[in-house]
Amino acid sequence: MVAAKADWLVADHWIGFTPSDDTLNARARCQSTIHSQAGVGYVVEYITQTFGEPNPGFETDPKYLDERAAHSLVAGRLVAVHRLRPTARSLREIIGEEDFADLQDKWAKSGERYRWSVAFPIIESYSVVSRPYATEIFSTTAMRRVFGHPSATLRPLNDEERAAIADLVLEPRSTSNAWLGIEDEVAMAEMGGIDPRIRTLIEKDLAASAMEGLTAEQRVKAKLRAAWLANKFAKQRRDAGTLVCDHCGYDAVARASGTGVRPRSLLDVHHKKPLDEGVRYTTVLDFELLCPTCHRFAHEIMRVARLATG
Structure with missing residues (x-):
């Protein structure tokens, strides 16, 4: 495994990243960065302790409430390992126009409708069987370095951090992509x-x-x-x-x-x-x-x- 990804929920068939703006150049830079960080390696997924607040009007949305409840079950844990694939397909193409619009309605800030718009399909996926808390696996120093600050990209792991997760027991998961x-x-x-x-x-x-x-x-x-x-x-x-x-x-x-x-x-x-x-x-x-x-x-x-x- 070469990098970590901090998410609110366990990813299913894609992982998204938000470029600096909605221009083609910004999306290309974001995709290039993620591709260079992940390469052909694997990404371990960490679920954040906090869960975001949606735009006004979605506080009682059933889907949002279900997602928030699902987050509470895995917050702070290492949950999955994924292999990502760079693609020219946009997130809109991957998840469909309706789901993309719903995602932006719920989470886009200030009308900037490109939240998580640089998408990497998950082509290979494994569940971390024990779903350990990240603090049980990584040292305090590693937690601070890898997850101690917000990041719009992946968090590359060093040799010590890769060794810490080398013995995680994985179970294959199906992925539609x-x-x-x-x-x-x-x-x-x-x-x-x-x-x-x-x-x-x-x-x-x-x-x-x-x-x-x-x-x-x-x-x-x-x-x-x-x-x-x-x-x-x-x-x-x-x-x-x-x-x-x-x-x-x-x-x-x-x-x-x-x-x-x-x-x-x-x-x-x-x-x-x-x-x-x-x-x-x-x-x-x-x-x-x-x-x-x-x-x-x-x-x-x-x-x-x-x-x-x-």
Whole structure:
């Protein structure tokens, strides 16, 4: 994790930041700042002790009252870890015109209707299981440095602060914007260069995945991206010299030594969580290298599990 974000509520599918004004330059500067702070790392979310007061007329708004009550349950706690994605889409596009107007009506000050208008979709998200108070995790010095003053951007963490949260237990959360991250990488997948054998194996892994909520075109793209990602994973393992079965330890390099057989050809790429593809923002961590026997066994285990739950 590279930074922290202070929020009033647990973020669901986007995190917003308020630029200095409503000009294109201000929004571009704000987005560039956040992108440089987060990079490809993860952001831990902290819920502030205080909750804002809405504009006059919204004090008894049911949604506001629900949000205030929800805030009281998590105030001062570390609640989630997110991976953000820079996008050219505006907050208005992400949440819709009606919700954007309601947000500005309720919170914009002095008619400046650009509150949180620089939006970063959450493409990968995890709940912090224990939801500890931040003061239980960070030192007094760290709390003062990271959260002791208002900030319109992220709060970059130093090595000591990252070490303090390294052991937090996380649980994956679904996020409706995962597809935005997937779609951004489809173009790279469409450029080709995917090993046909890997593509066939991944198609087999995803055969039982319904990819619910996706159009037929999106399902095709999700499968293509999965094959591209699997191909990337296989190259990383080959370059690292770790061509062993992740289940039984079968050493393909030792077995092929002196035979002229390519060690990589003795191992299959397997998607560990095919039902998540197209729904969650998957990464190379969702793949593994297996010998043919372990790969067949993995599929049998998945088949038995489907029968037991279906």
